[in-house]
Amino acid sequence: xxxxxxxxxxxxxxxxxxxxxxxxxxxxxxxxxxxxxxxxxxxxxxxxxxxxxxxxxxxxxxxxxxxxxxxxxxxxxxxxxxxxxxxxxxxxxxxxxxxxxxxxxxxxxxxxxxxxxxxxxxxxxxxxxxxxxxxxxxxxxxxxxxxxxxxxxxxxxxxxxxxxxxxxxxxxxxxxxxxxxxxx
Amino acid sequence: xxxxxxxxxxxxxxxxxxxxxxxxxxxxxxxxxxxxxxxxxxxxxxxxxxxxxxxxxxxxxxxxxxxxxxxxxxxxxxxxxxxxxxxxxxxxxxxxxxxxxxxxxxxxxxxxxxxxxxxxxxxxxxxxxxxxxxxxxxxxxxxxxxxxxxxxxxxxxxxxxxxxxxxxxxxxxxxxxxxxxxx
Numbered sequence: 001x002x003x004x005x006x007x008x009x010x011x012x013x014x015x016x017x018x019x020x021x022x023x024x025x026x027x028x029x030x031x032x033x034x035x036x037x038x039x040x041x042x043x044x045x046x047x048x049x050x051x052x053x054x055x056x057x058x059x060x061x062x063x064x065x066x067x068x069x070x071x072x073x074x075x076x077x078x079x080x081x082x083x084x085x086x087x088x089x090x091x092x093x094x095x096x097x098x099x100x101x102x103x104x105x106x107x108x109x110x111x112x113x114x115x116x117x118x119x120x121x122x123x124x125x126x127x128x129x130x131x132x133x134x135x136x137x138x139x140x141x142x143x144x145x146x147x148x149x150x151x152x153x154x155x156x157x158x159x160x161x162x163x164x165x166x167x168x169x170x171x172x173x174x175x176x177x178x179x180x181x182x183x184x
Numbered sequence: 185x186x187x188x189x190x191x192x193x194x195x196x197x198x199x200x201x202x203x204x205x206x207x208x209x210x211x212x213x214x215x216x217x218x219x220x221x222x223x224x225x226x227x228x229x230x231x232x233x234x235x236x237x238x239x240x241x242x243x244x245x246x247x248x249x250x251x252x253x254x255x256x257x258x259x260x261x262x263x264x265x266x267x268x269x270x271x272x273x274x275x276x277x278x279x280x281x282x283x284x285x286x287x288x289x290x291x292x293x294x295x296x297x298x299x300x301x302x303x304x305x306x307x308x309x310x311x312x313x314x315x316x317x318x319x320x321x322x323x324x325x326x327x328x329x330x331x332x333x334x335x336x337x338x339x340x341x342x343x344x345x346x347x348x349x350x351x352x353x354x355x356x357x358x359x360x361x362x363x364x365x366x367x
Contacts, residue, residue: 173229
């Protein structure tokens, strides 16, 4: 079933005055929106507040939503703008300690798990070193699993810009990780 | 195939290669240790993005959002916007018509100053109009703005014509009778 058709129907209901219908969209998108914001700002409590603000803002501006676009892309767009505003106001950023627990590969030994956790931690720290633009595309692609096309819709940039930015970001991440592993 | 092309490796991992390119790349890495090593480095990067610890939304997330939503009258907002856009469009059309019409009138030497003044005013209004347009359409969303404007012009064309004509008539009456000028 096409999920976007459902989103559109819900938006239509909301615009017709059915406020409660908006809860369907909140339930559907609260997790990805929160994950995106959390990876952007790295503060769980603030991320939760900003995610809620994203939905409130989306509802208040629902009449502006262009129904030719995907609702999810529009949500990410609002979440991105709020995150960037937050980052601008909150400099310098105090990094939260990363707790990396969920290593699904249970066949790994304890040493391998520690090494993997360590690399994950380093990778996330490396992501923090990227410029905001590059960080945004990386989070949208690798955390939210958005396609190139979806990212281009969220950021309102051409597809080749997304490709180019992702390429640059990964190259930088690889270099940072390489430098760290060489320093060890 | 160009050896050790990093963008190709990334496109391979992203699943962006065509079937033909994919096969050629797979053949290539079998024999190229340099590309294989580079691919491994990127694979580690990709793998480490998997299973990253992410927070769960708070239990009352949806309820909190729903209680914070204020009552919005969407229909009223849409109408207000249309009215605002119509006024802006009429204002621009009126000013443009006035700016074109006034310098064409033969009003005697005293009106040379007026002509100059009107062209300055016309310039200012035109700039204001452009800024207004930018704020309205580019500031928010170019495509959405254009869509709205096109829709608006189609739906309210009669209104635009009537209002523009009345505006020009008011200007003519003002110049001719209130200022006492003969054209």
